[in-house]
Amino acid sequence: MQPYTKRTWTEINLDCLEHNYHQIKALLPQTDIIATVKADGYGHCAEPVARHLQELGVHFFSVSNIDEATALRDDQIQGDILILGYTPVEQAEELVKYNIIQTVFSPEFAQELNLAAQKAGITVRVHVALDTGMSRIGFQATQSCWEIGEIERLYHYPHLKIEGYFTHLCHADSTEEGPRNFTLHQKQLFDQMIQQLQQKGYHTGVSHIQNSAGIQMLQGNHYDLARPGIVLYGLHPSGQVTIPGLKPVLQLKSVISMVKEIEANVTVGYSRTFTTKKATKIATVCIGYADGWPRLLSNRGYVLVNGQKVPIIGNVCMDQLMLDVTGIPAKQGDIVTLIGKDGNLEITADQVAESIGTIGYELVCQISKRVPRAIYQNGKLIEVIEY
Numbered sequence: 510m511q512p513y514t515k516r517t518w519t520e521i522n523l524d525c526l527e528h529n530y531h532q533i534k535a536l537l538p539q540t541d542i543i544a545t546v547k548a549d550g551y552g553h554c555a556e557p558v559a560r561h562l563q564e565l566g567v568h569f570f571s572v573s574n575i576d577e578a579t580a581l582r583d584d585q586i587q588g589d590i591l592i593l594g595y596t597p598v599e600q601a602e603e604l605v606k607y608n609i610i611q612t613v614f615s616p617e618f619a620q621e622l623n624l625a626a627q628k629a630g631i632t633v634r635v636h637v638a639l640d641t642g643m644s645r646i647g648f649q650a651t652q653s654c655w656e657i658g659e660i661e662r663l664y665h666y667p668h669l670k671i672e673g674y675f676t677h678l679c680h681a682d683s684t685e686e687g688p689r690n691f692t693l694h695q696k697q698l699f700d701q702m703i704q705q706l707q708q709k710g711y712h713t714g715v716s717h718i719q720n721s722a723g724i725q726m727l728q729g730n731h732y733d734l735a736r737p738g739i740v741l742y743g744l745h746p747s748g749q750v751t752i753p754g755l756k757p758v759l760q761l762k763s764v765i766s767m768v769k770e771i772e773a774n775v776t777v778g779y780s781r782t783f784t785t786k787k788a789t790k791i792a793t794v795c796i797g798y799a800d801g802w803p804r805l806l807s808n809r810g811y812v813l814v815n816g817q818k819v820p821i822i823g824n825v826c827m828d829q830l831m832l833d834v835t836g837i838p839a840k841q842g843d844i845v846t847l848i849g850k851d852g853n854l855e856i857t858a859d860q861v862a863e864s865i866g867t868i869g870y871e872l873v874c875q876i877s878k879r880v881p882r883a884i885y886q887n888g889k890l891i892e893v894i895e896y
């Protein structure tokens with residue numbers, strides 16, 4: 510037994526990551542990839558993921574904040590790193606020290622960042638975020654509000670070096686007509702802003718708008734870069750928008766701590782939400798909501814034990830859950846697969862997420878830091894990350 514398998518763990522397969530990267534690149538032959546490795550690589554452990562992608566030729570990464578960015582640098586990631594979100598301007602010097610690109614997304618933030626950089630005697634590399642319909646961060650580039658004047662002002666800030674522009678698609682994960690048109694409209698607004706700026710003689714640098722769903726929905730549109738996240742990890746933006754042939758990178762496993770037989774008419778777990786109808790064999794498993802396994806799966810979810818699908822019964826506890834393993838071989842120490850393959854069966858994060866009305870993104874991101882990540886490459890364990 511490996512020490513990390515004593516309770517609950519994930520297995521991260523870098524060969525699957527590599528496979529997914531090649532699948533995505535095949536759709537984007539002329540476009541470089543910004544690998545989105547924020548939120549610890551969507552729970553997959555950003556550093557080994559980024560390192561492997563770097564070996565495959567990726568030289569641009571995006572993260573959510575400065576701590577994620579500096580962690581990558583500390584781990585020898587040498588390419589460009591773009592922070593997609595907010596950084597307090599007091600950290601301008603750190604941005605430059607670590608050679609990180611900051612997103613500028615509002616007139617106020619840009620002005621303050623330029624001032625902070627001026628005081629420090631530095632120049633910060635930036636990409637400009639345009640809000641074409643997400644209504645999150647970004648300079649307004651919508652039909653009702655066209656902030657080109659505010660964007661032009663950025664070019665008069667000597668301590669900001671504009672290297673690119675991007676926008677974020679908010680409904681590219683649907684193939685229905687309304688969302689499709691909205692995505693095309695977002696693209697049009699983005700293109701229009703870039704065109705106008707260029708016509709006025711401004712250097713706009715590189716452009717990127719495609720997240721995973723956008724790669725599929727806007728095929729044949731060649732921007733300089735694309736920013737896939739979820740598809741690198743082998744999951745899909747939605748049930749409607751998928752990239753065929755992807756392989757899930759992460760498996761989530763746990764072990765059975767105890768098996769017992771109980772009579773009919775006995776309740777199981779907190780609040781006694783499950784009552785046995787007949788004599789039942791129960792297996793208790795070492796995973797709960799503190800590990801990131803949603804409590805919403807109480808009396809709803811399924812897992813795999815010895816190649817068979819078995820139901821979760823009763824409420825998921827903080828550190829444990831119970832299964833009905835009546836009629837199947839199950840004993841203390843047996844492995845339970847919550848996400849991944851066992852024999853001929855597979856449960857994907859997307860399936861689990863859908864069963865409780867959420868998305869695969871959330872499920873993998875919320876696997877908690879008490880769960881070790883065992884990193885595999887070429888079929889071999891190469892590293893175990895314990896947080």
Ligand SMILES: Cc1ncc(COP(=O)(O)O)c(C=O)c1O
Pocket residue numbers: 545593677720721722736737738739740746
């Ligand atoms: C600005 C931005 N770009 C790219 C991505 C990657 O999106 P996806 O994982 O859907 O490819 C995200 C994810 O949330 C994002 O916020």
